Amino acid sequence: MQRLSFFLSGIVALGAAGYSADTLPRPDPAFQGKIDPSRDKSSPDWPQRTSARNGAPSVVLILLDDMGFGATATFGGPVPTPALDQFAKSGLRYNRFHVNSLCSPTRAALLSGRNDHEIGTVVEGSSGYPGYNSIWPKSAVFIAEVLKQNGYSTAAFGKWHNTPVWETNPAGPFVKDGRVTYEVNAFGNRAGTIIASEPLAGGKARIVLDFDPDQASLQKDPLPNRSVGPGVARLTVNGKPAGEAAIANFGGFYGETLDIGSDLGSPVSPAYDSPFAFTGHIETVTLELR
Amino acid sequence: MRNKSVLKALTSTLLIATSAILSLHAQQTQPYQGVVGRTLAQSKEWWPEPVKAPAGAPNVVWVLLDDVGFGAAATFGGLIQTPTFDTLANNGLRYTNFHTTAICAPTRAALLTGRNSASVHMSGFAHTILSAGFPGWDGRIPSSAGTIAEILRENGYNTFAVGKYGVTPDEDATDAGPFDRWPTGKGFDHFFGFLGSQTDQYKPDLVEDQAHARPDGRHFSDQITDKAISYVDRQKKAAPNRPFFLYYAPAATHAPHQVDQYWSDQYKGKFDKGWDAYREEVFERQKKLGLIPADAILPDRNPDIKAWDQLSTGEKRLYARFMEVYAGYLTYTDFEVGRLINHLKEINQLDNTLVFIMIGDNGASKEGTLNGDIDRPLLGKNLSEEENITYNLNKIGEIGTSAATEGNYPLGWAQAANTPFKFWKTDANSEGGTHNPLIVFYPKGIKDKGGIRTQYSHVIDILPTTLDLVGVKVPEQIKGIKQAAIEGTSLAYSIDDAKAPSRHTLQYYYIFGSRSIYHDGWKAELAYPNSMITGNAQSNRPFDENAWELYNLNEDYTERIDLAKKYPEKLAELKALFEDQAQSHNLYPYITWDDVMNGRIHRTKDSKSFVDAIKDLGKGDSSQ
Numbered sequence: 001m002q003r004l005s006f007f008l009s010g011i012v013a014l015g016a017a018g019y020s021a022d023t024l025p026r027p028d029p030a031f032q033g034k035i036d037p038s039r040d041k042s043s044p045d046w047p048q049r050t051s052a053r054n055g056a057p058s059v060v061l062i063l064l065d066d067m068g069f070g071a072t073a074t075f076g077g078p079v080p081t082p083a084l085d086q087f088a089k090s091g092l093r094y095n096r097f098h099v100n101s102l103c104s105p106t107r108a109a110l111l112s113g114r115n116d117h118e119i120g121t122v123v124e125g126s127s128g129y130p131g132y133n134s135i136w137p138k139s140a141v142f143i144a145e146v147l148k149q150n151g152y153s154t155a156a157f158g159k160w161h162n163t164p165v166w167e168t169n170p171a172g173p174f175v176k177d178g179r180v181t182y183e184v185n186a187f188g189n190r191a192g193t194i195i196a197s198e199p200l201a202g203g204k205a206r207i208v209l210d211f212d213p214d215q216a217s218l219q220k221d222p223l224p225n226r227s228v229g230p231g232v233a234r235l236t237v238n239g240k241p242a243g244e245a246a247i248a249n250f251g252g253f254y255g256e257t258l259d260i261g262s263d264l265g266s267p268v269s270p271a272y273d274s275p276f277a278f279t280g281h282i283e284t285v286t287l288e289l290r
Numbered sequence: 291m292r293n294k295s296v297l298k299a300l301t302s303t304l305l306i307a308t309s310a311i312l313s314l315h316a317q318q319t320q321p322y323q324g325v326v327g328r329t330l331a332q333s334k335e336w337w338p339e340p341v342k343a344p345a346g347a348p349n350v351v352w353v354l355l356d357d358v359g360f361g362a363a364a365t366f367g368g369l370i371q372t373p374t375f376d377t378l379a380n381n382g383l384r385y386t387n388f389h390t391t392a393i394c395a396p397t398r399a400a401l402l403t404g405r406n407s408a409s410v411h412m413s414g415f416a417h418t419i420l421s422a423g424f425p426g427w428d429g430r431i432p433s434s435a436g437t438i439a440e441i442l443r444e445n446g447y448n449t450f451a452v453g454k455y456g457v458t459p460d461e462d463a464t465d466a467g468p469f470d471r472w473p474t475g476k477g478f479d480h481f482f483g484f485l486g487s488q489t490d491q492y493k494p495d496l497v498e499d500q501a502h503a504r505p506d507g508r509h510f511s512d513q514i515t516d517k518a519i520s521y522v523d524r525q526k527k528a529a530p531n532r533p534f535f536l537y538y539a540p541a542a543t544h545a546p547h548q549v550d551q552y553w554s555d556q557y558k559g560k561f562d563k564g565w566d567a568y569r570e571e572v573f574e575r576q577k578k579l580g581l582i583p584a585d586a587i588l589p590d591r592n593p594d595i596k597a598w599d600q601l602s603t604g605e606k607r608l609y610a611r612f613m614e615v616y617a618g619y620l621t622y623t624d625f626e627v628g629r630l631i632n633h634l635k636e637i638n639q640l641d642n643t644l645v646f647i648m649i650g651d652n653g654a655s656k657e658g659t660l661n662g663d664i665d666r667p668l669l670g671k672n673l674s675e676e677e678n679i680t681y682n683l684n685k686i687g688e689i690g691t692s693a694a695t696e697g698n699y700p701l702g703w704a705q706a707a708n709t710p711f712k713f714w715k716t717d718a719n720s721e722g723g724t725h726n727p728l729i730v731f732y733p734k735g736i737k738d739k740g741g742i743r744t745q746y747s748h749v750i751d752i753l754p755t756t757l758d759l760v761g762v763k764v765p766e767q768i769k770g771i772k773q774a775a776i777e778g779t780s781l782a783y784s785i786d787d788a789k790a791p792s793r794h795t796l797q798y799y800y801i802f803g804s805r806s807i808y809h810d811g812w813k814a815e816l817a818y819p820n821s822m823i824t825g826n827a828q829s830n831r832p833f834d835e836n837a838w839e840l841y842n843l844n845e846d847y848t849e850r851i852d853l854a855k856k857y858p859e860k861l862a863e864l865k866a867l868f869e870d871q872a873q874s875h876n877l878y879p880y881i882t883w884d885d886v887m888n889g890r891i892h893r894t895k896d897s898k899s900f901v902d903a904i905k906d907l908g909k910g911d912s913s914q
Contacts, residue, residue: 025470025769028432031425035878037869039890042879044423047430049468128335129326135338153466 024141024149026050052151059147063110065103065159104134104161111142111162123161134164343446343533344761348732349522349634349643350442350535352752353627354401356394356454356544359654359722361569361709362620366649366727367576368707369560369568370617374628375647375729380740382645382731383785386581387792389748389808390652392723392801393716394487395420395429397651397749398456398539402476403435404753404764404776406798408877410435413800414886415487416459416471422891426876429459430471436768438753439477442535445762450521451478452514453539458485469500478537482517489541491548492692509550511540511626519633526637533642533760538630542623545657547615547690547697553625554618554690561613564598564606565706566591572709580742582710586847589712594660595702605661608683612662612699615690616707640733644759646752647729653722654707656714658698664688665695710848718799719806719815719839721849735759736785743784746792746808750778758782798871803833803882807868811844814854814864820883833882838865 033045072081074088075095100106104123105116112119117131119140126134136142144154324336362368365375366384390397395415396407403410408426415421421429431437439449451473458471463485473481482503484495494510496503506513518538525534561568569588576582591597601609627647634640657663661678664685673681688694704714708722717723728747730736757764758780766773779794799806803818816838819831840854840861854861872878885891 023770025433025771027771028434033423035424035876037872037878037880039422039879039881039885042424044891046423046428047432128324128337129333130322133337148468153468 024145026149050150056151059152061110061143063107103159107160108136108162111144112136112140113143114140119162121162123164126164134162136162341444341446343442346642347446347533347760347762348734349533349639350447350756350760351630351634351643351645352401352438352535352537352539352756353645353647354398354537354539354651355623355647355649356539356541356651357653357655357715358543358620358650358726359704359707359709359714360650360711360725360727361572361576362543362654362707363624363649363727365729367572367579367581367709369572369575370620371556372621372624372649374624374631375649378631378645378647378731379729381733382729382736382739383741383743384581385728385730385743385745385747385781387744387746388648388726388728389724389746389797389799390648390650390726391749392652392718392799392804394454394544394651395456396801398454399431401648401651401749401752402437402439402457402537403431404438404750404778405435405774406750406777406875408800408872408875409774409777411876412457413877414802414881416457417487418460418892419889420886421459422881422885424876424879426878427881427891429457431457431476432774433470433768433771434774436765436771436773437476438756439473439535439537440768441477441753441757441762441765442760443477443479444765444768446532448521448525448529448532448534449478449480449537450518450534451481451483451537451539452518452521453483453510453537454487454489454541454544455481455483455485455539456487460486465501467500472497472500474500480521482521483514483539484541488544488546490546490692490695491541494541509548509622511542511623514538514540515626515629518630522634522639523637526639538627540623540626543616543619545655545663545698546695547612547619547699548692548694549615549619549622549690551690552618553622554615556621557614557617559610560617561610561703562606564601564610565595565613565702566598568703568706569709572706576710583847586710587850588710589848589850592701592705592712595705598702602679604683605679608679608686609662609700609703611686611689612658613703615694615697616699616703618690642734643732644735644756645729645731646756647727647731648749648752649727649729651726651749652715653711653717653720653724653726654704654714655698656701656704656716658700658704660701662689662700663696663698665693665697667696712849713817716801716804716820717817718801718804719817720804723801723804724799724806730755730781730785732759732785738786738788741788743781743788745781745784745790746794746797747781748778748794748797750776751781751794752778754778754780755782759785796867796871798868798875798877800872800877800880802886803880803884805868807864807871808843809864809867811842812860812864813841813843813849814861814868815839815841815849818882833884840864 029047031045031047034041034043036042068077069075071077071079072084073079074081074084075093100109100116102122104121105119108114108119108121109116119136120126120131120133122132123134126132144156148154320338322336325332325334327333360366362370363372363375364370365372365379366386391400391407395417396412399410399412400407407413410431411425411428412431413426414429416429421427439451443449455473458473462468462471469475472485473483480499482496482498485497486495489495489510491510492505492507494505494513496505496513515538518536522534522536525532573582573586573588577584577586598606631640631645634643659678661675662682664682665688666673666681685693689697701714705722708714711720711722711725713720713722715723730743754764754776755778759782764773764776783793784790795810797808799808801818803820804816805818806813806815816835818833838854838861839849839852840857841849841851842853843849872880881891
C-alpha cells in the first residue's frame with residue numbers, strides 16, 4: 001500500500017544524510033587544529049556545516065486541496081491539467097496512493113511521515129487527548145527540519161493548517177503598500193458593534209476577525225466550542241446594510257478575511273453585525289480600505 | 291505498511307534522542323494526566339500547561355547604542371542632551387563602573403550570551419577578514435552558548451530584535467542563509483535591522499526576519515523604532531499578558547554620522563570653545579553629579595591630539611561642525627528611544643518593564659582619524675593632514691547629510707566624548723575603550739530612584755542580571771545541546787544596596803593586540819599602537835610586548851600614574867592572571883591588527899587583500 005510516509009522516507013533518502021542515526025541539532029564539532037599563544041605555531045580549523053549530499057536534488061512538494069481521484073485529466077478525469085500531464089509523462093503515476101480523507105491530518109502525516117493521530121490533528125476539531133490535541137509533538141520532527149539541518153534551504157507556501165488555533169496569533173495591524181488599516185477595539189461575544197476610531201474614506205471594506213488567543217482564557221477553557229456557521233457577516237454603515245459575506249462552516253476565525261464588497265460613503269461610522277453564533281471572544285475587527 | 295515500520299525503526303533513534311532532552315519544552319515533558327478510554331464517554335480530557343513566564347514577569351528592553359564614549363551623554367555629565375536617558379536614570383539607577391569589550395562584535399556576542407567574547411568564539415568579528423579558524427576566533431557563536439532570546443523565548447516571552455546585529459558570519463549573511471546564525475536562528479521571533487557592523491542611515495543594508503528588505507528612505511533609527519513599536523503592539527493585542535523581550539540596537543552613533551539638520555542645528559556654535567574646554571567642563575560636571583570620584587584627575591590629552599588653541603581657524607570651524615552633527619545624532623537617538631519608551635507608557639506597559647540602556651558598545655570611535663571624515667573610506671588614499679583638512683573644508687556643508695557616507699568626527703572630539711578617560715574604541719587596554727554608561731530602569735523593582743551604583747560590572751553581567759530580575763533560570767540544555775556556564779555575574783545584589791562590594795572582581799580584555807586585566811581594583815594593561823585605526827601614519831609606534839603598565843584604579847581612577855616599575859611583583863601577578871584567563875577562555879592564539887592587515891588569518895583561495903576586503907564590509911549600502 002502506498003502511503004504518505006513514502007514521501008518523507010523517499011525525500012530524505014534522495015536528498016540528505018539518509019537514515020543514519022543522528023541528533024538534530026548536531027552539537028558543535030570539536031576543534032581539530034592546534035592552539036598555541038603564538039599564531040605562527042597554531043594551526044586553524046573551522047567548524048564544518050553538514051551540507052547536502054553531492055548532487056542532491058532540489059525537492060518540490062505540491063499538495064492540492066479537496067480534489068477527487070477522477071477530477072484531473074491526468075488520471076482520467078474531465079478537467080484538463082496539462083501541467084500535471086507533463087509531470088506524469090516524464091515521471092510516474094502512482095494509482096494506489098492514499099491520504100487521510102481530511103485536510104489537516106493528511107498534512108500532518110505528509111510532513112512528519114507518521115500517522116496523523118501521532119501528531120494529534122485535526123486542528124479545529126481538537127480535544128484533550130494525545131491523538132487529538134493538535135499540539136505537534138517535538139518527538140515527531142518534520143521534513144523541513146530534517147532537510148534544513150542537512151544543507152537544504154526550505155520554504156513553504158500556501159495552506160499550512162497544522163498549528164493549534166490558539167497559537168495562530170493575529171498579525172495585524174497591516175499598514176503597507178499604501179493601504180490604510182483602521183483598527184477598532186474589542187467588542188464582546190456574539191453580535192456586536194464597532195466604531196472606527198477615525199472616519200473611513202470611501203473604498204471597499206474588508207473585515208478581519210480574530211479570536212482572542214490569550215493563554216489565560218484558554219487555560220480555563222482550552223478549547224471553547226469554536227464550531228460555527230454557516231452564517232453571514234454583515235457590514236452596516238450608518239444603520240443601513242452596506243454589504244454582507246457568507247461564512248462557510250468552519251472552526252476558528254483567526255485572521256479569517258471576509259470580503260464585504262461594499263462601497264463605503266465618506267465619512268462613515270461602520271458597524272459590524274455578527275448574527276452567527278460563536279463562543280470565542282473577538283478581540284479586534286479590522287476594517288481595511290482597498 | 292512494511293515501509294512505514296522501516297521508516298519508524300530507522301528514525302526512532304533520532305526522535306527518541308531529540309524528545310528526551312528537550313528539557314526546556316514544558317509542553318512535552320508533562321505526562322498525560324487525562325483518561326483515554328475507548329469512547330469519549332469513557333474518557334477525560336486533559337491539556338498540557340502552556341509554557342508561561344513567571345507570574346508578573348516584566349517586559350525586558352535592552353538598548354545598546356553604538357560607539358558612544360562615557361562623557362558624551364548629558365546623563366553622564368556630557369554636553370549632549372539626552373532627556374530620555376535623564377528621565378530613565380533619574381527614575382532608575384546609573385551604573386558608573388560598567389564595561390564593554392572595547393569593540394562591537396565581541397561586546398554584542400558577550401551581551402547576548404552572558405559569556406566572554408572569546409568563550410563564544412567572538413574575540414574578533416564574524417566578518418571573514420576579521421575571524422580566524424580557532425575556537426576563540428571563528429566568529430561562530432556555538433549552540434552551547436544559548437542567547438538571552440533563546441532562554442526567554444522558551445520561558446514564555448516573545449522576543450524581538452531591531453537594529454544592528456553584528457554577529458552573523460559574512461558567509462551566512464545571504465538570502466540563502468543558512469539562518470541558524472541569524473537573529474531568528476538565535477532565539478528571536480522577529481528581527482528588523484542589519485546583520486553587519488556599519489550601515490548607511492538612509493540606505494541601510496536592511497533585513498527583515500530571514501530575508502533582505504528594501505529600505506524606505508527614512509532614517510534607520512526612525513524605521514527600527516516604528517518596527518519595535520509594531521512588534522510590541524501586535525504581541526500585546528494578541529496576548530496582553532505575555533511579556534516581551536526587545537533588543538533595540540540602533541546603528542547610532544556609529545559612522546556614518548548622518549542626521550536631519552533639525553537635530554544638528556540645535557548645536558550651532560555650541561562647540562566653538564573646542565575639545566579641551568569640553569573635557570574640562572564635562573569632568574567638573576561628572577564630579578558634581580557624583581559619577582566619578584571626587585579625587586579623580588583629568589588626564590592630559592592623548593598623544594597626537596593638538597591643543598584646540600593651536601588649531602587654525604579653518605580647522606576649528608571644520609571640527610566644531612563635526613561635533614555639532616555628532617551631538618545632533620546622539621540627541622536624535624535619544625529621541626527615538628524616547629518614542630519607544632513613551633509608547634510603552636501610553637499602552638500602560640512601562641511600569642512592568644525592565645529597561646537596560648547601555649550607552650555605547652565601546653568607547654568613542656577613532657575611525658574618524660585626526661581630521662574627521664566625510665566620505666573617504668577608512669583605508670582610502672592616504673592624504674596628508676593638510677590635504678585632508680582642505681578636502682573636508684570644501685565639503686563642510688555635507689557633514690551629517692546623506693552624502694556623508696563615512697561621516698565621523700575627528701579624534702580630538704572622540705577623546706573629549708570619552709572624558710574622563712584616555713584613548714578610544716578598540717583600545718582594550720584603556721578605560722576609554724571599555725568604560726561605558728549603563729542605566730537600569732525598573733519602576734517596580736528599584737526603590738532608590740536616581741541612585742548611583744559603582745560596582746564593577748561588564749557586559750557579560752547583563753544576561754544573568756536580567757534572568758535574576760525576571761525570575762528565569764539558565765537552562766542546562768537548549769534543544770538538546772548542553773549549555774556552557776554563564777560567565778557574567780548578576781548585578782541584582784546591587785539594586786537595593788549601593789554599598790555592596792563588587793562581586794565581579796576579575797575581567798580580561800583583548801582586542802587585536804591591545805589587552806588588559808582587571809582584578810580587585812588593580813589593572814595591568816598593554817597597548818597595541820596601530821596606524822590603520824588612528825589614521826595617522828606619523829603616530830605609528832612599534833608594538834612592544836614588554837610595555838605593560840600597571841594602575842591602581844582605586845586611587846587613580848583615570849589611569850594616569852603607571853606603577854609598573856614601582857610594583858613589578860604585582861604586575862607579574864596580573865600578567866600571569868591574564869595568561870591564565872586567556873588560556874581558559876580560548877583567547878589563544880593572540881591575533882593582532884598586523885595579522886589582520888597582512889592577511890595572515892582566514893586565508894582561502896579567494897582571499898582578498900585587507901584593503902579590498904574591508905571595502906566589501908559596506909557593500910550592502912550600494913546594493914540597494
